[in-house]
Amino acid sequence: MPNFFKQVADYAKETRQAAKFIGQGLSVTFDHMKRRPVTVQYPYEKLVPSERYRGRIHFEFDKCISCEVCVRVCPINLPVVDWEFDKESKKKKLSHYSIDFGVCIFCGNCVEYCPTNCLSMTEEYELASYDRHDLNYDSVALGRLPYKVTDDPMVTPLRELAYLPKGVMNPHGLPAGSRRAGQRPEEIRAEMEAESAATKSTDSEEEAQ
Template identity: 70%
Template sequence: MFSMMNGLQHYGQQALRAARYIGQSFMVTLEHMNRLPITVQYPYEKIIPSERFRGRIHFEFDKCIACEVCVRVCPINLPVVDWELIKSMRKKQLKSYSIDFGVCIFCGNCVEYCPTNCLSMTEEYELATYDRHELNYDQIALSRLPFSIVQDSTIQAHSSLGYLS
């Protein structure tokens, strides 16, 4: 008889503990219902990147002096600089410049150490393709001006998310 009473008491304690845990979890759920949504409806809404965001690299062909500093400071020796030496002027002439964004780690060293500031980071982050060879940008693709999210009237731009502020 005593063991049966002890078992009922233990069962009652467990039921109360379970009810308390359920109540606590329900309170957490109610607290989260008052928050702003975190999810962004991506193709129609986009987040404006911060000022220091490191996106696609923009290249200005006319400013480049083919010094190859960008190649030397790159941790993976990524930029491919093709140049020819003009002996009469004792000067390098840039023939082609390319970066493979499928391999690039977007560290920004090339932009930081470029002596002529012909490289700059943009806000572009939509570089996805179905073929990885399309991520190899030559000087023409790199010199394309960056597209600004703010100027597109079909997209609602968010400057920040609720949980970040």
């Protein structure tokens, strides 16, 4: 008989413990329901790449003089520059240019050293492909204008990673109407337009002088 009471007491104790652990687990779950999201809802939201982001390279065919400096400064001699010698003009004539982004390490050396500035790094980072050979961009693909996060009306661009107000790392206890970090798309657009207008006016002033 005492054995029976001991078993009942043990069972009651384990039941209490199980209920306590379930309560603890659920308290964490319910606590998360109060928190605000800190993730970017890709692809509906995208981060605006930073100013000097090294994304897909843009190439301007007409400016290239086939000097092959980009090949020599590339750590893996990656750019392919095909040219023919034009006897009439006694100059090299570019026939084909390509860079394989499946191999490129985006170091930016080619862009830095190109004497005619026909290469530039864009903010395009979505280069995923089912076939790695699709990443070998020819001069037409390289000449395509880059995709811009702020130009896509289907995407909400975010300047920073979090929805939390700037400087706040703990999401608990925030008032419901707290302003999130980063700017709204219309604010980003307005700021960019103001910057480009300011740059244009500075350029025109310099030209006038």
